[in-house]
Amino acid sequence: MLIFKFTKTGPSALVSHVDNLRAVTYLMRRAGVNAQYSQGFNPHIELGFSPPIPLGVESFAEYVSVKTTDRADMLPKLNAVSPAGVSFTAQWRAEVNLAAKFNRAQYRFETDGIGNAVAASRLDSAPYRITYDDRGVSVTKDVSGKIFASERINRNAAVVTLAAGNDNLRPDRLLLHLMNEYKLTGDYRIVKLAAFADEVPADDFLSQAEQVG
Amino acid sequence: MTKLTETVLKPYRYFGGEYNVPDMNKQCDVRFCMCVADSYEVGMSNLGVRILYYLFNSLEGVVCERCYAPFEDYEQYLRSRNMPLCSLETQRPLKDFDFVGFSMQYEMCYSNVFYMLELAGIPVLSEQRGEDMPFIVGGGPCTVNPEPMYKYFDFFFIGEGETPWKNIIEDYKKQKTQYGVKKSEFLRYVDENYECIYVPSLHPALYEKEQVKSLPDRRAWRNVEEDMNAVFTPQTQLVPSMEIVHDRAVAELFRGCANGCRFCQAGFIYRPVRERTPDNAFELCKALLESTGYDELSLNSLSTSDYSGLTELLTRLYPYAEAHHVQLNLPSMRLDSFKGQFARGNRKSSLTFAPEAGTQRLRDVINKNITDEDIFGTLSEAFGEGYSSVKLYFMLGLPTETQEDVEGIYDIALRVKALYKKTRVSAKPLRLYVSTSTFIPKPFTPFQWCALASAEDVSAKQRYLADSFKKSGVDFSYNDYDCSFMEAVLARGGRSIADALYVAYKDGARFDAWNDRFDFQHYRKAFEQCGVDAAQIVGAKQLDETLPWDFVDIGVTKKYFQNEYLKAMRGATTPSCNKQCNGCGLSAHGYCKNTHGNTKIC
Numbered sequence: 001m002l003i004f005k006f007t008k009t010g011p012s013a014l015v016s017h018v019d020n021l022r023a024v025t026y027l028m029r030r031a032g033v034n035a036q037y038s039q040g041f042n043p044h045i046e047l048g049f050s051p052p053i054p055l056g057v058e059s060f061a062e063y064v065s066v067k068t069t070d071r072a073d074m075l076p077k078l079n080a081v082s083p084a085g086v087s088f089t090a091q092w093r094a095e096v097n098l099a100a101k102f103n104r105a106q107y108r109f110e111t112d113g114i115g116n117a118v119a120a121s122r123l124d125s126a127p128y129r130i131t132y133d134d135r136g137v138s139v140t141k142d143v144s145g146k147i148f149a150s151e152r153i154n155r156n157a158a159v160v161t162l163a164a165g166n167d168n169l170r171p172d173r174l175l176l177h178l179m180n181e182y183k184l185t186g187d188y189r190i191v192k193l194a195a196f197a198d199e200v201p202a203d204d205f206l207s208q209a210e211q212v213g
Numbered sequence: 214m215t216k217l218t219e220t221v222l223k224p225y226r227y228f229g230g231e232y233n234v235p236d237m238n239k240q241c242d243v244r245f246c247m248c249v250a251d252s253y254e255v256g257m258s259n260l261g262v263r264i265l266y267y268l269f270n271s272l273e274g275v276v277c278e279r280c281y282a283p284f285e286d287y288e289q290y291l292r293s294r295n296m297p298l299c300s301l302e303t304q305r306p307l308k309d310f311d312f313v314g315f316s317m318q319y320e321m322c323y324s325n326v327f328y329m330l331e332l333a334g335i336p337v338l339s340e341q342r343g344e345d346m347p348f349i350v351g352g353g354p355c356t357v358n359p360e361p362m363y364k365y366f367d368f369f370f371i372g373e374g375e376t377p378w379k380n381i382i383e384d385y386k387k388q389k390t391q392y393g394v395k396k397s398e399f400l401r402y403v404d405e406n407y408e409c410i411y412v413p414s415l416h417p418a419l420y421e422k423e424q425v426k427s428l429p430d431r432r433a434w435r436n437v438e439e440d441m442n443a444v445f446t447p448q449t450q451l452v453p454s455m456e457i458v459h460d461r462a463v464a465e466l467f468r469g470c471a472n473g474c475r476f477c478q479a480g481f482i483y484r485p486v487r488e489r490t491p492d493n494a495f496e497l498c499k500a501l502l503e504s505t506g507y508d509e510l511s512l513n514s515l516s517t518s519d520y521s522g523l524t525e526l527l528t529r530l531y532p533y534a535e536a537h538h539v540q541l542n543l544p545s546m547r548l549d550s551f552k553g554q555f556a557r558g559n560r561k562s563s564l565t566f567a568p569e570a571g572t573q574r575l576r577d578v579i580n581k582n583i584t585d586e587d588i589f590g591t592l593s594e595a596f597g598e599g600y601s602s603v604k605l606y607f608m609l610g611l612p613t614e615t616q617e618d619v620e621g622i623y624d625i626a627l628r629v630k631a632l633y634k635k636t637r638v639s640a641k642p643l644r645l646y647v648s649t650s651t652f653i654p655k656p657f658t659p660f661q662w663c664a665l666a667s668a669e670d671v672s673a674k675q676r677y678l679a680d681s682f683k684k685s686g687v688d689f690s691y692n693d694y695d696c697s698f699m700e701a702v703l704a705r706g707g708r709s710i711a712d713a714l715y716v717a718y719k720d721g722a723r724f725d726a727w728n729d730r731f732d733f734q735h736y737r738k739a740f741e742q743c744g745v746d747a748a749q750i751v752g753a754k755q756l757d758e759t760l761p762w763d764f765v766d767i768g769v770t771k772k773y774f775q776n777e778y779l780k781a782m783r784g785a786t787t788p789s790c791n792k793q794c795n796g797c798g799l800s801a802h803g804y805c806k807n808t809h810g811n812t813k814i815c
Contacts, residue, residue: 011228011229012454014230016225023232026505026506056217083232
C-alpha cells in the first residue's frame with residue numbers, strides 16, 4: 001500500500017469529501033498508478049483517506065492510501081496530472097488505516113481579532129461549551145475533551161489542535177462559536193496544518209510504520 | 214473556509230479548478246466567456262461547449278473562460294455583496310470580456326440568459342449595450358429559430374462552429390489590435406463576411422400579431438463541418454472535481470443521422486451524416502481516457518448503432534477497456550440496428566430504446582422505421598445477453614394519433630414482459646420503465662406545420678396509460694404538459710414573443726428546464742400583458758405560410774419537408790439515407806457525394 005500526503009487548497013478546498021474521492025480516483029488513473037481494484041459489479045480503485053475536513057477548509061496535510069504494488073516515487077507523476085490546489089508532497093509504503101489512526105488535526109484560524117479571542121477564551125477550561133448550527137438546529141455541547149492545544153499567533157491568527165475522525169470537533173464550528181462570542185464579523189479562513197496519530201505527527205507516524213513494514 | 218460555504222451549496226460550481234484547464238495566463242488580446250444558461254452540472258456535460266472552449270484557447274492571443282447559471286443561494290451571495298457574475302477560471306466579471314457566448318441547447322434555458330446577463334450587470338437589450346459592453350452571442354441548436362431572442366443578442370452563430378469561429382475571432386483580434394474596431398462596424402463586417410452569422414439588428418422583420426408579414430432580408434446559412442477526421446477535435450476534456458450530469462469521457466463518433474424520423478429536429482439540422490474513421494475514433498477514445506483518467510467512456514452520436522465502423526471500433530475498444538477498467542457506454546441505440554454483441558462485456562445495467570409510437574401505423578407516420586420484429590427481436594437478444602432492465606420511450610400527441618395507438622403502448626409493454634419470461638437468462642425480475650413525453654412539432658421538421666396536441670387530449674391519454682399500468686409491474690411516467698406547451702411556444706415563436714419572454718423573467722421565470730422550478734404562470738401572465746396569442750403559435754400552420762424561421766437555410770429544402778409532411782399524412786415511409794438518397798437538398802450543396810448516410814458508396 002502506498003500512502004500519499006497532499007494539499008487541498010484554492011478551489012480544491014471547495015470540493016466535498018465524497019467528490020474528492022472520485023476526483024482522486026481519476027487522478028490516480030491519469031498518473032498511471034497500478035492500483036488494485038475491488039471485486040464485484042462495479043470495480044473501483046480501493047482508496048483510504050484521512051478523516052474528512054469540512055467544505056471550505058484548506059489543508060496542507062491530507063492523506064490517501066492506495067493498494068498497489070508500485071514502489072517507485074510516484075510524486076512527479078501525480079503532480080503532473082493534479083488539478084489546481086492539489087499537490088502531492090510525500091509518499092510512504094506502509095499498511096495504515098488512515099481514517100482510524102489519524103485522530104487529531106492542527107488548524108490555523110484567520111480572521112480579524114481571532115488571535116485575541118482564542119487567547120481570551122480559555123479553550124483549555126472544562127467544561128468548554130460551544131453553540132453551533134447543525135442543519136438549522138442550534139446545538140450546545142461540551143467540547144473540552146476535543147481541544148488539545150490552542151495558541152495565539154497574532155491579533156488575527158491562532159492555531160488550535162482538535163479531535164479528528166469519528167469523535168471529532170469540526171474546526172468551523174469552533175471558529176464560528178468564537179466569532180459569535182467575541183462579535184467578530186467578516187470573512188475567515190481555516191487551514192489544516194498537520195494531522196496526528198494520537199500525539200505523534202502523521203508524517204513521523206508513517207515513517208515509523210514504513211520502517212516497521 | 215469562507216462565508217461562502219456557510220450559505221452556498223457546492224460552491225465549487227462557481228470557481229472551477231478542474232483538471233485540464235488551459236493556460237489562462239497567456240498573452241491575451243481577445244477574451245471570450247462561454248456560457249451555458251443552466252447549472253454547472255448540466256452545462257459542463259455539453260460536448261459543443263467543450264469543443265469551442267478548447268478551440269478558442271488553442272488560438273494565439275485568445276483566452277476563453279466559462280460561466281454557468283448560479284442557483285439562488287449563490288445569486289443571493291452575489292447580490293448581497295454587490296458582486297457581478299464572473300467567469301469561473303479567473304473570476305473576471307462577464308462585462309469585461311470581448312464576447313459572451315451562450316450555447317443554447319434547449320429553448321427552456323432562455324429565461325436564464327436574462328438572469329445571467331442581469332447578474333453580470335449587462336443590459337439585456339442589444340440596443341442598450343454600448344462600446345464598453347461585450348458582444349452577446351448565441352449558438353447551439355436553438356439558433357435555427359433565433360427570432361424569439363432577436364433583440365437580446367448582438368448576433369447568432371448558426372450551425373457547427375469549429376472552422377468559422379476560428380476565423381471570426383482572428384478577424385476580431387486583427388481589427389481590435391490594429392485600429393480598435395467599433396462594435397457596430399464589426400457587426401456589419403461579420404454580417405457581410407460570414408453567411409452563418411445572423412445580426413438581427415441589421416435585418417428587420419415585420420409581424421402582424423404572431424403572423425410573419427416580412428422576414429429578415431438576409432438568408433442565414435447553417436454551417437456544416439465537412440470532415441470529421443480533420444475538424445478541430447479536443448483530445449481531452451475538463452475533469453471536474455464534483456459530479457456532473459455526464460461524468461465520463463465522451464467521444465463523438467459521427468454527426469448527423471440517416472434515419473429521417475419526422476418528429477426529430479436534430480435528425481434534420483445536423484445532416485448530413487459525417488463519420489470519423491474507426492482509427493480516428495479509437496485514437497480519440499484512448500486520448501480522452503488517458504488524459505482524463507475517466508473510467509467510463511460514452512460513444513456519442515445521434516444514432517450510435519448506425520455507425521458503420523462500430524463493430525471494428527468495439528473489437529479494438531473492448532480489450533482496451535477491459536485492460537484499463539473502463540466501462541463503455543453506448544447511448545442512442547436504435548432497435549433496428551442494435552446487436553447484442555454491442556453490449557457484450559459491459560455491465561448489464563439497463564437498456565433504453567425509443568419505439569416512440571405504439572402501433573406500426575403511427576410509426577410509419579413519424580417515419581420511425583422499426584417494426585415489431587425489430588422491437589421484440591432486439592429485446593429477445595438483449596434478454597439473452599443477461600439484461601433485465603429496459604426503458605422504453607414513447608411520445609403522446611403525435612400527428613394522426615388515435616386511441617388505438619395509445620393502447621398499443623400498453624400492449625407493447627405487456628408483450629415485453631411476456632418475452633422476458635420466455636427468453637431471460639438473468640435470475641432478476643424484469644424492471645420495465647415506460648416513459649411518455651408530449652410531442653412538440655419543431656421547426657425544420659416535416660411536422661413544423663402541425664399543431665401541438667391540446668392539454669385535454671394529452672391528459673386523457675396520460676390518464677389512460679397511468680390507469681392501465683397500475684398493478685402491471687411497469688413503472689410509468691409522463692411529463693408535464695405546460696412545460697411542453699412552453700417549449701413549443703419558444704421553439705415556434707417569432708419576434709412577436711420576445712418582449713413577453715423578458716416580462717416572464719422579470720416575473721420570476723428561470724431554470725425553466727427544471728420541472729421543480731418551472732412555473733407556467735409567469736408566462737401566462739406575460740403573454741396576457743404583451744398580447745401574445747400563444748395558442749396561435751402552437752396551432753396548425755398552412756403549408757404555404759411564411760414561418761418565422763424561413764430565412765434560416767439548414768440545407769434541407771422546404772419542398773422536401775412539405776413532401777415528407779404529405780407522405781406522413783398518408784402513412785408512407787421514407788427509407789434511411791443509408792439505403793438511398795432521398796433528395797433532401799443537401800447534395801445540391803456538395804454533400805453526400807461519397808456516402809449515403811452511414812454507407813460509403815465509393
